[in-house]
Amino acid sequence: MNDERLANVIIEGITDHRKDNPKILSGPVLTNSPNAVLSKTLLGRYNDLPLPADKIIATYVWIDGTGEHLRCKDRTLSFIPKAPxxxxxxxxxxxxxxxxxxxxxxxxxxxxxxxxxxxxxxxxLDGIFDIQCKWRKRVNRESFDENLKDLPIWNYDGSSTGQADGHNSDTFLVARAIYKDPFRRGNHILVMCDTYKYNMEPTESNHRLKCQEAYEKCKDDEPWFGIEQEYILLDSDLRPFGWPPGGFPPPQGPYYCGVGANKVFARDLVEAHYKCCLYAGVPIAGTNAEVMPSQWEFQVGPSVGVSAGDDLWVARYILHRLAEEYGVIVTFDPKPVQEWNGSGAHTNFSTKKMREDNGIIEIEKAIDKLSKVHMKHIKVYDPRGGKDNERRLTGLHETASINDFSAGVASRTSSIRIPRAVAEEKKGYLEDRRPASNCDPYAVIDALMRTCVLNE
Structure with missing residues (x-):
C-alpha cells in the first residue's frame, strides 16, 4: 500500500497505521502479545540485584530508515562516561x-x-596532568567524537532497519548526547546516536549531521528552540485510547487541559513521562491534555541549536518505553482521526537579537524570509516530503492551509504565530506551527537556522 493510498484508508474514521509498523496486526494487538501475560512486578525482584561497581549499562538509541521510528540496544561499559x-x-x-x-x-x-x-x-601539578593525559588517551583509544569522550562507536545490522543492504549491512552508531536512564536509574545511561554507513558517510535518515553543521555556522547568534510535541494514545484495536468501541466521544470542547475521568485518559502515563524526562535530564517544560480525547502534548526546551533535536528524540524514546509498560500505543501520526484536530510539533524559535529590546524587528525579518521558502520548509517538516502534512494542514482545526503562507499575532490558524506577549513586549520568539508531529526535529531546526540566520 503506497503512502497516498494509506492517507485515504479509514477504519471507522481511524487512519490505518499498519503500513507504518508492519508488526501491528489487525485485532487486539497487545492482548495477543506475550507481553500482555508477563507480570510487570516480577522485574522488581531483579532490579535490586547489586551490580559490579565498575559496570554500567548504556542504551544506544537511534533513528531507523523510516526517519520517524526509533531503535535501541544495550551494551555494558566498564566506566562511567561524562556528558559533554x-x-x-x-x-x-x-x-x-x-x-x-x-x-x-x-x-x-x-x-x-x-x-x-x-x-x-x-x-x-605537571606530573598529575601528564598522568591524566595518558589515562585519557588510553581510555579514548576507540573514541570518535571528542565531545563525547569514552563512548565507543558501535554497529548494528542496517539491513534490518532499512538503512543498508544485506550484503554490506554493518551500520555505525556514533554517540552524540548522554542522558540518565530513568528505567534502570543509578549510573546507567541513554545515549542518543546518529548513524553512518559502512564508509562512514551519513545514512539518508541522519539529518543531525547537517543540522550540527548549520549550528556551528550560526552558534554566535544563539539560536534557541522549544518544541511542542503532540501525540495520541491508541488502544489495542488501534482506536484512540478510551474511545467507545465502534463510536466516537462527544465533540471537541471539554478535553483541552481537561480534568475528570470522562474528559482525560491515561494521565498516569503522562505524569510518569514528565518525571522520567526530568530525571533523565531532558529539559521538559510542561505538559497538557489536548483538544482530542487521548491526545496529549509535552513541551521540550528551550534548548540551544542541535541539542533541541537530541532532547526531543530522547523524550519520544522515553514515552514509547513507558507505553510498552502501560500497554498502549503512542502514535505521532499527524492526522489519525478525520474531522478532529491533528497533531503537530509546533516549533518556537528565537535568536539573541530577537530576545533583545526591539527584537520584534528581527522576528519580522525572519518571518519575511520564511514566507519566501514556504514549500521548501513544508517538504522537510514531515518524513514524507509534505504528504503527511497534506492531511493535517487543511485550514481547519486550528491549522493554516499547506498551500499558503500566513503569519499573525496570537493566531492559531496561521503558519507562523507571534504570541501576544511577544507582540506587546516587542521581543521574544516566533512559533512555526507547520511541523508535523512525526517530523524529524533535526530537519526542522536545520531549516530554520539556514533560512532565518544563515540566509541560505
Missing part, C-alpha cells in the same frame, strides 16, 4: 584552570599546605 559540557561551561572552566595555574606559580608554600587537598593545590 556546553560552551559556556567550557570557557568558565578554562578560565578557572588558567587562574589556578597562575596562582600556583606564584604561591609560596608552607608546611601546612602539604595537607590541603591535592586537587586544590597539587604538589606536582
Amino acid at each position: 559540557k556546553d560552551k559556556l561551561t567550557e570557557v568558565i572552566e578554562d578560565l578557572n584552570n588558567k587562574y589556578r595555574l597562575e596562582f600556583y606559580d606564584t604561591f609560596e608554600r608552607t608546611h601546612e599546605h602539604d595537607y590541603l587537598p591535592p586537587y586544590f593545590f597539587p604538589k606536582d
Whole structure:
C-alpha cells in the first residue's frame, strides 16, 4: 500500500497505521502479545540485584530508515562516561584552570599546605596532568567524537532497519548526547546516536549531521528552540485510547487541559513521562491534555541549536518505553482521526537579537524570509516530503492551509504565530506551527537556522 493510498484508508474514521509498523496486526494487538501475560512486578525482584561497581549499562538509541521510528540496544561499559559540557561551561572552566595555574606559580608554600587537598593545590601539578593525559588517551583509544569522550562507536545490522543492504549491512552508531536512564536509574545511561554507513558517510535518515553543521555556522547568534510535541494514545484495536468501541466521544470542547475521568485518559502515563524526562535530564517544560480525547502534548526546551533535536528524540524514546509498560500505543501520526484536530510539533524559535529590546524587528525579518521558502520548509517538516502534512494542514482545526503562507499575532490558524506577549513586549520568539508531529526535529531546526540566520 503506497503512502497516498494509506492517507485515504479509514477504519471507522481511524487512519490505518499498519503500513507504518508492519508488526501491528489487525485485532487486539497487545492482548495477543506475550507481553500482555508477563507480570510487570516480577522485574522488581531483579532490579535490586547489586551490580559490579565498575559496570554500567548504556542504551544506544537511534533513528531507523523510516526517519520517524526509533531503535535501541544495550551494551555494558566498564566506566562511567561524562556528558559533554556546553560552551559556556567550557570557557568558565578554562578560565578557572588558567587562574589556578597562575596562582600556583606564584604561591609560596608552607608546611601546612602539604595537607590541603591535592586537587586544590597539587604538589606536582605537571606530573598529575601528564598522568591524566595518558589515562585519557588510553581510555579514548576507540573514541570518535571528542565531545563525547569514552563512548565507543558501535554497529548494528542496517539491513534490518532499512538503512543498508544485506550484503554490506554493518551500520555505525556514533554517540552524540548522554542522558540518565530513568528505567534502570543509578549510573546507567541513554545515549542518543546518529548513524553512518559502512564508509562512514551519513545514512539518508541522519539529518543531525547537517543540522550540527548549520549550528556551528550560526552558534554566535544563539539560536534557541522549544518544541511542542503532540501525540495520541491508541488502544489495542488501534482506536484512540478510551474511545467507545465502534463510536466516537462527544465533540471537541471539554478535553483541552481537561480534568475528570470522562474528559482525560491515561494521565498516569503522562505524569510518569514528565518525571522520567526530568530525571533523565531532558529539559521538559510542561505538559497538557489536548483538544482530542487521548491526545496529549509535552513541551521540550528551550534548548540551544542541535541539542533541541537530541532532547526531543530522547523524550519520544522515553514515552514509547513507558507505553510498552502501560500497554498502549503512542502514535505521532499527524492526522489519525478525520474531522478532529491533528497533531503537530509546533516549533518556537528565537535568536539573541530577537530576545533583545526591539527584537520584534528581527522576528519580522525572519518571518519575511520564511514566507519566501514556504514549500521548501513544508517538504522537510514531515518524513514524507509534505504528504503527511497534506492531511493535517487543511485550514481547519486550528491549522493554516499547506498551500499558503500566513503569519499573525496570537493566531492559531496561521503558519507562523507571534504570541501576544511577544507582540506587546516587542521581543521574544516566533512559533512555526507547520511541523508535523512525526517530523524529524533535526530537519526542522536545520531549516530554520539556514533560512532565518544563515540566509541560505
